Amino acid sequence: MILGAGGAGLCAALHAADRSPHLSVTVVVKGLLGRAGCTRMVQGGYNAVLASPDSLDAHLLDTVAGGGWINDQELVWSLVTHAPGRLLELEARYGCFFDRHPDGRIHQKPFAGQTHDRTVHKGDLTGIEIMNRLTEQVWIRPSLRALEEHRAVELLSDGAGRVGGALVLDIRRGTFTAVRSRATLLAMGGGPTMYRVIACSADKAADGIALALRAGAPVKDMEMVQFHPTGLVVPNSLMTGALLEEGLRGAGGRLLNGKGERFMSRYDPERMERSTRDLVARACFTEVQEGLGSPHGGVWIDVSHLGAKLVETNFRGMVKRCRDFGRDLAREPVEVGPTAHFMMGGVVIDPSCRTAVEGLFAAGEDAGGVHGANRLGGNGVADSTVFGGIAGDVMAEWVMGRALPRLSTHAVEAAEARILEPLGRAEGGEGLYALQQRLRDVMWEQVGLVRQASGLMAALREIEDIGQRAPRAAVPGGTAYNLAWQDWLNLQNQVAAAWLIARSALERQESRGSHFRRDHANTGAELYSIHVVGGDSAGLRIWKEPTRLTRLAPEAARQPTCVEVGD
Amino acid sequence: MLTRRMGSAEAWRDTKVGMWAWLLQRVAAVGLVAVIAAHLKNPFARPVQAALLALVLFHGLLGVRAILLDFGLPVRWHRLLFLLALLVGVVAFAAFWRWRWY
């Protein structure tokens, strides 16, 4: 069983089906097959080493240096060695198109933080191409069954500590099915939707992280949440947070605060707007916090001095995106602000995608360790397709000769009762969406781009309070296609992940990659990851796990811990 | 399943140019059948002659538009072609009517 149907979920399904066609594989997806999740939203592209002078070692080094040296280097090595093959597979077996040179070679563009031109793309809509082609292939394989608009609400144990399936809710009808499975993959794509401003798909809710935590699988690096500096600010609209490409700054775009000052001169006078992404994002955030923001709580990006024609030809998609909202990017400044983009942290896995819990696997954004403290642009979709494929292969082998587990009906009934509880409950107390807004506000203010111990502790108290109230919120309406009920489920997963982020951020008393502590602004010498494991009775356990430098060690001259990244 | 119920105003609310072009050609075809019948009865009735000429022109020119698109003219020109067909139709009608030989 595969939970989630982004790049990781679909690659896993295809690999499992092609490895042994007589297996029955079920894909459970919250939305429509191929349309949910963030792989679809990838603009930039796919990092893969295809030709010299680029090399696998260079890709490894770039990724590890970008990740602040706390990546799991074996996972990174898997990523860089499998990426070229997976890319070829996407093209030759599934029929993806990528942009090419006139002579037919695949075009690779430079992406920040990388030493070579490595990023394969299809215009600025690479994700749509990849997801469309994967979806078609899933359709035609008879052994693959997709449960669209279904979501896993609980992982079910077989009574011997193994995951033996999941309780699945049909969103359309509001009915439950307990699905037994010999192997279960978490590929639900993380998703920092517990922040006020987000760039990722709005249907995500860190479901996979919350399920893994409840099932007792350890997670790591949860404090590492990447923020992108230039998300569109559209007051009153969900569109807020949608990315404006980083190339705008690269091309010479200027960032201005509410008073019209090029404020980057106070943060990085040398590189100005071309400074690294986390630094720019933090600078924008600080300006707004100090009351120097634009009218709607952002800053201005101005590219009009480059000439309207140049902007319109080079950034067509961005111009269209702005124009739909009445803003002329080519001729006037546009309001932008930092936006929560990607969770580097996730479930601890080994290079074959196994988690610490038998029967449970994880891949893609749900898994942690590949990107360390910061992700390079173009490594995201590579991660999901590479590890999705690995998980599919491994799971297909792993289930051989294993019996279908038995599930306890008692656990199923208990989970159903818990989930059905809020329906029809008398209204009163704080509403669901008020609680969600509280969560998003506190995460943004205290656990966002700039953190410190006092704020994190206050945030933890707030999150715990919201966590207490959320299950008690009332949900009007019935079970069938009830958005409020779905959001009630989402909120609890978001609270669980939010707590992990805040708690891990408190634990890491240094600044590294995307994690910045005002009270510990320096990067320490020690390399470690923060692990958290949940469980039934013993409560949560948090510990520091030293990073194993299995392939590379930071050189004496320190590598920069922050790099500029694309999307 | 919802279908556009052509009896309702809602279905016609956002009728696009391409559909008008198609409809106009079909309506002209149906009109032609009636007008030709009338024309056979009495070829010298002036209003029937005018109607015949107008309908032949519109139906024919809209047909030429469809043929041009079929042969590979980019579809993004189809509105322009529709306008052209109408214009040419009106001009040709005026010219013919003025030039009548009898």
Add this chain to the structure above:
Amino acid sequence: MVLRVFRWSPGSRERLQKYWVKARHGMTVLDALVELQRNSDATLAFRYACRVGMCGSCAMVVNGRERWACRTLLSNLARGPVTVRPLYQFPLIRDLVVDMAPMKNKMLEMKAVFVPGRRAMAGDEFAQIGSRSRERRAIDAAIECIGCGMCVSACTMVGHDPRFPGPAALTRVFTLQRDSRDGAHAGRSLAVLAEDVLTRCHGQANCTAVCPMEISPTDSILALRRRAVLRLLGIGPR
């Protein structure tokens, strides 16, 4: 402002329900629906995912025209009440939510799925097709489909003839027939020569008018028709 929203659930009658929403600057149709659902009527059902115009989940008929709710500003619509209905030609699930499966089924009927050809099957090297080649340019113009179903809803022929595969499936067939890496051209050619396929398009270009990705399914269908004619005459590509 007034929003008239289509409501239906199994066992009840179709109706348009009237709501008041305070229209604020920058608000889209999707924002208005979300606000209604959160603050006035929690039972209202609609579908959305990415909310920035990439997933094609929130297609609906707004004021008589197929649009993506997340990218349609209320202020860009004509004055007066805004009418929101689900897409036409798809089975209803609830309120504005429709079942997109028929579109997928039509694609499968038309074999609109990539099948690796012999060279691609060897799989040891990338195909060498230049970005400025005619093949790639023809395909690029038609490939960025987000599967929203607006073209199918806008097509009058889909409503008229249930066997007509519709613009989305035929556009995908076109990109595959132009794709030299694909190995199933012959079978697909036969599929599109069936009675209710290519001949059923009347070239009204309603699909092209509503496509949010600026694809022209009409062009694709006409191109397929030309290929079919040439093939029947024995002078064209298979």
